[in-house]
Amino acid sequence: xxxxxxxxxxVYFSVLNFAALHTWIERxxxxxxxxxxxxxxxxxxxxWKWAAPVNWLLRPLNELGLFHPIADAIKMFTKEDYVPxxxxxxxxxxxxxxxxxxxxxxxxxxxxxxxxILGGQTIRLQVAPINAAVLFIFAMASMGVYGVVLxxxxxxxxxxxxxxxxxxxxxxxxxITLGVTLVGIVMIFGxxxxxxxxxxxxxxxxxxxPKWGFVVQPxxxxxxxxxxxxxxxxxxxxxPEGESEIVGYFTEYSGMKFGMFFxxxxxxxxxxxxxxxxxxxxxxxxPYLTANxxxxxxxxxxxxxxxxxxxxxxxxxxLKVFFFCWLFMTIxxxxxRFRYDQLMALGWxxxxxxxxxxxxxxxxxxxxxx
Amino acid sequence: MAITTKVIKRPxxxxxxxxYIPEIIRGVMITxxxxxxxxxxxxxHKLGLFKAVQAAVTIMYxxxxxxxxxxxxxxxxxxxxxxxxxRCVACMMCETVCPARCxxxxxxxxxxxxxxKRPASFDIDLGKCVYCGFCVEACPEDAIxxxxxxxxxxxxxxxxxxxxIRELLNPNPxxxxxxxxxxxxx
Numbered sequence: 105x106x107x108x109x110x111x112x113x114x115v116y117f118s119v120l121n122f123a124a125l126h127t128w129i130e131r132x133x134x135x136x137x138x139x140x141x142x143x144x145x146x147x148x149x150x151x152w153k154w155a156a157p158v159n160w161l162l163r164p165l166n167e168l169g170l171f172h173p174i175a176d177a178i179k180m181f182t183k184e185d186y187v188p189x190x191x192x193x194x195x196x197x198x199x200x201x202x203x204x205x206x207x208x209x210x211x212x213x214x215x216x217x218x219x220x221i222l223g224g225q226t227i228r229l230q231v232a233p234i235n236a237a238v239l240f241i242f243a244m245a246s247m248g249v250y251g252v253v254l255x256x257x258x259x260x261x262x263x264x265x266x267x268x269x270x271x272x273x274x275x276x277x278x279x280i281t282l283g284v285t286l287v288g289i290v291m292i293f294g295x296x297x298x299x300x301x302x303x304x305x306x307x308x309x310x311x312x313x314p315k316w317g318f319v320v321q322p323x324x325x326x327x328x329x330x331x332x333x334x335x336x337x338x339x340x341x342x343x344p345e346g347e348s349e350i351v352g353y354f355t356e357y358s359g360m361k362f363g364m365f366f367x368x369x370x371x372x373x374x375x376x377x378x379x380x381x382x383x384x385x386x387x388x389x390x391p392y393l394t395a396n397x398x399x400x401x402x403x404x405x406x407x408x409x410x411x412x413x414x415x416x417x418x419x420x421x422x423l424k425v426f427f428f429c430w431l432f433m434t435i436x437x438x439x440x441r442f443r444y445d446q447l448m449a450l451g452w453x454x455x456x457x458x459x460x461x462x463x464x465x466x467x468x469x470x471x472x473x474x
Numbered sequence: 475m476a477i478t479t480k481v482i483k484r485p486x487x488x489x490x491x492x493x494y495i496p497e498i499i500r501g502v503m504i505t506x507x508x509x510x511x512x513x514x515x516x517x518x519h520k521l522g523l524f525k526a527v528q529a530a531v532t533i534m535y536x537x538x539x540x541x542x543x544x545x546x547x548x549x550x551x552x553x554x555x556x557x558x559x560x561r562c563v564a565c566m567m568c569e570t571v572c573p574a575r576c577x578x579x580x581x582x583x584x585x586x587x588x589x590x591k592r593p594a595s596f597d598i599d600l601g602k603c604v605y606c607g608f609c610v611e612a613c614p615e616d617a618i619x620x621x622x623x624x625x626x627x628x629x630x631x632x633x634x635x636x637x638x639i640r641e642l643l644n645p646n647p648x649x650x651x652x653x654x655x656x657x658x659x660x
Contacts, residue, residue, distance in 0.1 A: 135530070136513055137509045141530045326495055434505055434509065438501045438505040439498065450494075
């Protein structure tokens, strides 16, 4: 019990901090991609003379603009919290909390390491070892749209309402594809338990190729990333929001309630990065690393102590998640937004049939090799 | 001459365009290439290397300013005689030629009988000025110039945008701050 609480605290601490850091990554990465410098004026400089060493330590952080997330938070908390008259006050307040809760709950089922043996006790590095974790995560992800639709309804604004409707139709179109792409993975590894799926990816194909989801299901990987990006409601799939042109579902929100919707997008980005890592890039697997050391396919063996193995696994998982976050951010700052009809055509006429075909082909192959 | 029609050939999308993915990868290669190139040079700059290669085109504005071309028309000033009085003879040429009608001159007798007039007041409303430089062209006495290099012209009120003769004779680059103070005491 205590261990679970500590694990949950660690996981959610990392996720929330990383999500807050995403606002900084978003600004800075887009700036570097566009040959700019990016936001760097939110600085903490202590006015006292004796604080000179502290200022010296703070200077690199100031130069990197790392205090901008804090400045954002202060701004959001001190802004007027406006509830539109004739809107539903209760639901209007509830919506951002729902959106955020459902976005965060899923992280409980993500395995970020194998097992840690500490003082004779076996700790599973997963907050909630659910044996149908895939179902749990997708149930929670689908519920996420509830907050968004509710925001549109409760605002009593036609713009927000239409934004919520667009969000609902987009989620519906892409959620199904997202589920179907993973059917192939589930068939190959024969389980709905995320930990087991990751363990299955530690096996080797032909004796040298790690059996990562990307290798056995390449088409599903591309479909998953495509549909997963739609899940995050960010460009190129930001028709529910469309801050600048088509007014979105959080039109009537201000202050931290808006901030929570904003934050939800980042949390969902991390969630999709975690899922892509877990299903397609071997989760916490390090190639050729087994519980007692590296077993290279050419016969070499390098023993690694247990704590180092666990550290490597967690590091591997984190690195892959960072990579996907970077990739999603790059895609977000590269592509323009899909038009509504293009979005629906891509969802229903493009990736959904391909995902179905992928399932059928995978089923046939799995049957042949059984 | 016969009417000719130029037929523009629209590029036809082939299969690889239609499935998006290769094109998206191509796009990400471009933006990602910029990202890694700039990250490399930012890191190298921190280590004191490759200082000649720019990693970003940004000019950090208040600390660094873009060099202004010598002929750039900037905020006005009135030139002075040796004794410090304005060279302006209040001939009203600039006021007449001004397309924005932002110059207001009140003339008075000059104590020196060899000079006919002098401006009692000379106001320019920068809120109206279009920086065309006609006043400089029209002036027969070389009394008004637009070479102060002051570009950060801003104020919190319309009143604050008006320059009087004292300000025009002694251009102050930090005039915005003065203007702010004035605008708070109407």
